[in-house]
Amino acid sequence: MHLNPYLQHDEWYRLVAQxxxxxxxxxxxxxxxxxxxxxxxxxxxxxxEQVVGRNSDMFVTAATQQHMRDELERVGRGVMRIDEFPVRxxxxxxxxxxxxxxxxxxxxxxxxxxxxxxxxxxxVRAREAAAASEVRFRLVAEHASDLxxxxxxxxxxxxxxxxxxxx
Numbered sequence: 001m002h003l004n005p006y007l008q009h010d011e012w013y014r015l016v017a018q019x020x021x022x023x024x025x026x027x028x029x030x031x032x033x034x035x036x037x038x039x040x041x042x043x044x045x046x047x048x049e050q051v052v053g054r055n056s057d058m059f060v061t062a063a064t065q066q067h068m069r070d071e072l073e074r075v076g077r078g079v080m081r082i083d084e085f086p087v088r089x090x091x092x093x094x095x096x097x098x099x100x101x102x103x104x105x106x107x108x109x110x111x112x113x114x115x116x117x118x119x120x121x122x123x124v125r126a127r128e129a130a131a132a133s134e135v136r137f138r139l140v141a142e143h144a145s146d147l148x149x150x151x152x153x154x155x156x157x158x159x160x161x162x163x164x165x166x167x
Contacts, residue, residue: 045090
């Protein structure tokens with residue numbers, strides 16, 4: 001792909017940052033949002049103007065705040081990844097997200113972080129539903145009076161209910 005020579009590089013960066021589906025955030029060293037991509041509205045219901053100038057702590061639980069501090073201390077200036085934590089939406093609800101952040105030097109020569117936040121809500125809820133379904137299935141299979149067996153495609157038994165000893 002050839003870049004349009006009439007567009008400056010900062011215009012390309014702005015075009016990408018403003019149209020990415022993940023939320024991109026720029027924070028200072030204290031965790032105050034300096035810039036937020038417009039996708040924050042689609043993902044969390046906040047406008048960028050509602051987020052910029054606020055501290056990141058208002059959007060996560062106390063447990064997540066502590067985990068982020070511990071992780072930041074551990075990685076220092078490296079890349080920090082935090083998987084599946086709750087994030088506060090504009091309507092007061094919570095949504096599962098994951099982040100990946102990188103330490104940067106801001107134009108004023110102070111430290112900051114660029115964060116990519118991804119909506120993980122459907123993934124986490126689907127995994128939780130599958131786990132709950134598996135628990136229900138296991139309870140039924142283990143307590144059924146009938147013999148229950150699970151076989152693989154080659155017809156080899158991979159699981160037999162505990163009541164096999166009574167049959």
